[in-house]
Amino acid sequence: MSQNEIVVVGARENNLKDITVRIPRDKLVVITGLSGSGKSSLAFSTIYAEGQRRYVESLSAYARQFLGQMDKPDVDHIEGLSPAVSIDQKSASKNPRSTVGTVTEVYDYLRLLFARTGTPYCINGHGPIERQSIDQVTTLALTLPEGTKMNVLGPIVRGRKGEYKKELKEIGAQGFVRVRVDGRMYEVTDDIPMDRYKAHTIEVVVDRIVVKAGLERRLTDAIEMALKMGQGQVTLSLQPPKDGAFPENVQRLIDAQSSASMGEDGWNDLLFSEAYSCAVCGFSLPDLEPRMFSFNSPFGACPECTGLGTKTEFDPELMADFTRPLRGGGIRPFVYKTGEVRDWWPEMLDAVGRAVGFDAKKKIPELSEAAMDAVWNGLDHPIAVTMKYGRRERTFTT
Numbered sequence: 001m002s003q004n005e006i007v008v009v010g011a012r013e014n015n016l017k018d019i020t021v022r023i024p025r026d027k028l029v030v031i032t033g034l035s036g037s038g039k040s041s042l043a044f045s046t047i048y049a050e051g052q053r054r055y056v057e058s059l060s061a062y063a064r065q066f067l068g069q070m071d072k073p074d075v076d077h078i079e080g081l082s083p084a085v086s087i088d089q090k091s092a093s094k095n096p097r098s099t100v101g102t103v104t105e106v107y108d109y110l111r112l113l114f115a116r117t118g119t120p121y122c123i124n125g126h127g128p129i130e131r132q133s134i135d136q137v138t139t140l141a142l143t144l145p146e147g148t149k150m151n152v153l154g155p156i157v158r159g160r161k162g163e164y165k166k167e168l169k170e171i172g173a174q175g176f177v178r179v180r181v182d183g184r185m186y187e188v189t190d191d192i193p194m195d196r197y198k199a200h201t202i203e204v205v206v207d208r209i210v211v212k213a214g215l216e217r218r219l220t221d222a223i224e225m226a227l228k229m230g231q232g233q234v235t236l237s238l239q240p241p242k243d244g245a246f247p248e249n250v251q252r253l254i255d256a257q258s259s260a261s262m263g264e265d266g267w268n269d270l271l272f273s274e275a276y277s278c279a280v281c282g283f284s285l286p287d288l289e290p291r292m293f294s295f296n297s298p299f300g301a302c303p304e305c306t307g308l309g310t311k312t313e314f315d316p317e318l319m320a321d322f323t324r325p326l327r328g329g330g331i332r333p334f335v336y337k338t339g340e341v342r343d344w345w346p347e348m349l350d351a352v353g354r355a356v357g358f359d360a361k362k363k364i365p366e367l368s369e370a371a372m373d374a375v376w377n378g379l380d381h382p383i384a385v386t387m388k389y390g391r392r393e394r395t396f397t398t
Contacts, residue, residue: 003080006047010076013049014041023047025080044086046073051084096308097296111290118288122278132277132284134227137234138220141211143249147241148211152222153180153203154229159298163196171204178205180237199298204229232274233286239267253283316376320364326353326375327360344387348398349375351385 004025011019016038023029031039049070056069085104093103101107122129141150156171157164171179172188179186180203186192194200206229207222209215226234240246246254246268254268277284291297294307301307321330327346329335334345346360353360356379358371382397 005080007079008046008075011042011046012074013045014038016041046075047078048084048086049073050075050078051081054081055083111293114293115288115290120276120285120288122283124283126278129276129278129283131275132272133274134220134224136277137223137272140250141219141236142216143247144211144238145241145244145247146212147244149239150209150211151205151237152207152209152226153235153237154206154226155201155203155233155235156229157200157202159199159201161197161199163194164200164202167202168192176204179203180205203235227274234272236270236272237267238270322364325361325363326367330364347387348385351383355379355383
């Protein structure tokens with residue numbers, strides 16, 4: 001028997017007339033034909049039914065009583081068959097996040113398998129990564145130059161929905177004064193805005209330190225407390241001294257960690273974990289969880305496509321009309337089929353021109369790259385737009 005194909009011999013289910021067919025394994029196979037030609041009879045009533053029946057028969061009698069066993073299809077024999085999974089033809093979903101894996105729930109078992117038996121590897125090619133210790137984190141922190149500002153944070157909530165008022169009260173009762181919520185610093189007594197339906201990250205500020213000699217004991221105690229509060233995780237938020245830079249090993253770690261982010265005033269976050277860490281470059285990550293392998297979770301989804309597998313982008317070459325002035329139809333989506341420019345877009349382009357310093361009456365080839373970048377991608381600050389309604393004018397900010 002060939003291991004590379006499924007062989008169906010003498011299939012007579014429904015309107016199949018003693019069909020014999022060979023189907024390659026591990027391939028994407030499409031069965032096509034006229035209505036009533038037997039496509040579904042071959043795929044569902046014969047191949048799937050026999051694969052499911054054989055799988056159920058391999059289970060214990062106790063397990064079989066909870067599963068609906070299918071009748072043996074009218075076929076001489078089938079070779080090379082594996083346990084089969086089928087999706088109802090009438091339950092197709094247009095949701096881009098609905099896949100064969102999610103519909104059949106195989107995806108959930110795969111995520112669980114990867115999380116429980118997977119071996120994490122360093123993203124920088126240094127092989128399998130191992131757990132970190134308090135001593136390793138402390139030793140790295142002590143390599144920072146004097147004058148480096150450091151916030152030692154214990155993450156108690158990471159990317160979960162809720163308001164967490166009870167947790168914040170408990171933090172205050174334990175003697176802690178500050179927390180960082182979604183990247184912003186607050187005092188525990190502040191009225192911290194949190195939407196119960198949005199995911200939040202809450203980190204307790206265990207200690208605020210300016211690196212100098214003689215801090216070993218204090219730093220070790222702070223990291224130990226943060227690891228305890230963060231259930232094995234600690235975040236070091238670092239700001240280099242004025243006119244200074246991080247040591248090479250720390251900068252390499254900042255560059256390596258995908259979770260590291262540059263905040264205001266040059267603050268960088270480094271996440272350390274007692275779970276796993278690369279001994280060569282220091283890249284670390286938390287314990288493996290099923291959500292890390294989910295494209296429906298921000299912890300597992302690609303940040304570029306948000307888990308959809310595709311990105312929607314515009315092509316300036318297709319959108320631009322290089323023969324017309326920018327405000328007079330130079331951008332095709334702003335123009336009606338009649339050739340008339342849509343209302344208020346010329347005024348909007350004039351406002352962008354005033355803010356950046358270009359004349360929107362010019363054609364696109366005559367404008368600078370910076371000007372067109374502002375047109376295509378917008379500005380990072382509000383601008384005033386003046387609209388004319390007959391003899392009246394109205395200015396608003398957008």
